[in-house]
Amino acid sequence: MDKSKVTDAGLDALIHAVQRAFENTPDPRLKEIMTLLVKHLHGFAREARLTQEEWFQGIRFLTEVGQTCSDVRQEFILLSDVLGLSMLTVELNDAKPAGCTAPTVFGPFHVEHAPRYDNGEDIGNGAIGKPCVIRGSVRSLSGRPIPDAIVEVWQADDEGLYDVQKPNLGQAQARGVLQARADGSFDFRSVVPEPYPIPADGPVGKLLHASRRSAWRPAHLHFMIKAEGHETLITHVFRRGDRFLQSDPVFGVRDCLVADWELQPDGSTLLVFDFVLNPSSEETGS
Amino acid sequence: MDKSKVTDAGLDALIHAVQRAFENTPDPRLKEIMTLLVKHLHGFAREARLTQEEWFQGIRFLTEVGQTCSDVRQEFILLSDVLGLSMLTVELNDAKPAGCTAPTVFGPFHVEHAPRYDNGEDIGNGAIGKPCVIRGSVRSLSGRPIPDAIVEVWQADDEGLYDVQKPNLGQAQARGVLQARADGSFDFRSVVPEPYPIPADGPVGKLLHASRRSAWRPAHLHFMIKAEGHETLITHVFRRGDRFLQSDPVFGVRDCLVADWELQPDGSTLLVFDFVLNPSSEETGS
Numbered sequence: 236m237d238k239s240k241v242t243d244a245g246l247d248a249l250i251h252a253v254q255r256a257f258e259n260t261p262d263p264r265l266k267e268i269m270t271l272l273v274k275h276l277h278g279f280a281r282e283a284r285l286t287q288e289e290w291f292q293g294i295r296f297l298t299e300v301g302q303t304c305s306d307v308r309q310e311f312i313l314l315s316d317v318l319g320l321s322m323l324t325v326e327l328n329d330a331k332p333a334g335c336t337a338p339t340v341f342g343p344f345h346v347e348h349a350p351r352y353d354n355g356e357d358i359g360n361g362a363i364g365k366p367c368v369i370r371g372s373v374r375s376l377s378g379r380p381i382p383d384a385i386v387e388v389w390q391a392d393d394e395g396l397y398d399v400q401k402p403n404l405g406q407a408q409a410r411g412v413l414q415a416r417a418d419g420s421f422d423f424r425s426v427v428p429e430p431y432p433i434p435a436d437g438p439v440g441k442l443l444h445a446s447r448r449s450a451w452r453p454a455h456l457h458f459m460i461k462a463e464g465h466e467t468l469i470t471h472v473f474r475r476g477d478r479f480l481q482s483d484p485v486f487g488v489r490d491c492l493v494a495d496w497e498l499q500p501d502g503s504t505l506l507v508f509d510f511v512l513n514p515s516s517e518e519t520g521s
Numbered sequence: 522m523d524k525s526k527v528t529d530a531g532l533d534a535l536i537h538a539v540q541r542a543f544e545n546t547p548d549p550r551l552k553e554i555m556t557l558l559v560k561h562l563h564g565f566a567r568e569a570r571l572t573q574e575e576w577f578q579g580i581r582f583l584t585e586v587g588q589t590c591s592d593v594r595q596e597f598i599l600l601s602d603v604l605g606l607s608m609l610t611v612e613l614n615d616a617k618p619a620g621c622t623a624p625t626v627f628g629p630f631h632v633e634h635a636p637r638y639d640n641g642e643d644i645g646n647g648a649i650g651k652p653c654v655i656r657g658s659v660r661s662l663s664g665r666p667i668p669d670a671i672v673e674v675w676q677a678d679d680e681g682l683y684d685v686q687k688p689n690l691g692q693a694q695a696r697g698v699l700q701a702r703a704d705g706s707f708d709f710r711s712v713v714p715e716p717y718p719i720p721a722d723g724p725v726g727k728l729l730h731a732s733r734r735s736a737w738r739p740a741h742l743h744f745m746i747k748a749e750g751h752e753t754l755i756t757h758v759f760r761r762g763d764r765f766l767q768s769d770p771v772f773g774v775r776d777c778l779v780a781d782w783e784l785q786p787d788g789s790t791l792l793v794f795d796f797v798l799n800p801s802s803e804e805t806g807s
Contacts, residue, residue, distance in 0.1 A: 245612060246609065249605055249608060249612060256770075257732050259732070259733040260733060261731075261733065264575075265732070267569065268569050269732065271568050272565055273604055273605065274565075275561045275564050275568070276561070276565070276604060277606070279558055280609050281609070281613065285610055290601070290610045297587060297597050298590045298595070298597050299587075300583075301586060301590065309580070315576070315580065319535055319563065321576075322535060324571055324572075324576045326532060327527060327567065327571060328572055329573075330527040330531075446542070446555065447545040448543070448545075482542070486539060
């Protein structure tokens, strides 16, 4: 067919007709979101000159993504992750000023009410892996140490698995909650985290395969740090030299979050990392 | 949070990183589609400044759409319909030059191997509704009648239902295939089609309700007309004066497809409609 028969004016008229259909939406934010969604969805299909067969392939793909979701699996979040949309929502909503530790994606493996530990304790709690010591501190953007910050940690073990991925484990492993000391310092023992693949047996895995993209996340330790008067920080610390740093399927790596994990004479690995939190807007008056 | 901390350059860098992840995709068309999808998906989230809660509402909505799909229901096509994406793919792929009958959406109620009828016969085959006579002709853009065109028709009945929506009906009703005469003319009897709502009991119905949009399609007769040397025409004929013409939830109405259905002295309704087909590009050499 001669595509020149399609005029931009005709296609624009369709966009406007669809947008007008949403003009009586009582919730102004829903109306705004739908109006913009229609603009960009049509913009995509128009720029791609999507064929009817491609449109139908897209319908089938999204259907399979929805039907892969279950109580223990969220394939649409995975799709959002591999398209960089999850990381984009972090950047849009949780960006920090220069000098603060950068946030990254939350991920699906956080658990409420993780066990509490004292500084110096082993949060591994039987997790399989090479021994590791983590030492850090929490301070404010001004440089002042933040006393008593709550430091929550979770990670995969030597097999690349989180405790919640192991059926019948019955206890938390390689996750815990600590409190920083009065000088902002904290330390704990655990196992060295290892890389792991995101679930690749569903439609998102097929997309990664068709695109020759790696499903492997570089090894990382998750941190969520809460302190009074400061924005909560949700981030990872990665391992320098990890072979998957350049191909994180969820785009969570930032250079400033890559640290040295140093092998010690006693065979353990040492990570030292200092976190800088952003004062809450109530504090700065902005 | 102070949104000014987010820079366009930082967000552009994320788009480019995601696009680069697709750069080794062997299928060039898949690579092109994913590259454009990432651009427009991020463009949407950025312009809407999507919050994390809104992102999650979107994830939940899409999951519900996927889980509403079944062997007999395609909620993602319905979503595509109410966002005008289905009509856009028609316009992108099947636009006709001026003078030809315009195409519109195919819809989900077409059935292969509908029964054959001779001109003048009643295709209603027991369908409930007011009696109707349809007379038409098929000609080429040049004005020349097209002999022997295959004219396929399907429609909802007086209750707004297609035969395939009636469990245990066991026979085709108000659908059939005819062949135009040597002079391009055809005629048949049926029932007057009536408006009907698209399925409104799922997530797409909730979206329509939240947007105060009508789920009712204006009454229409579906036509698919095939003739040698011509592009197949897939379209509807609507009824002038239908109260839902301005609010078709799938955006399928075009002024040139709205016709007079005239009440006759004998109590039947008469529709006369002439179809103009576009010669295939092989014929015109374009």
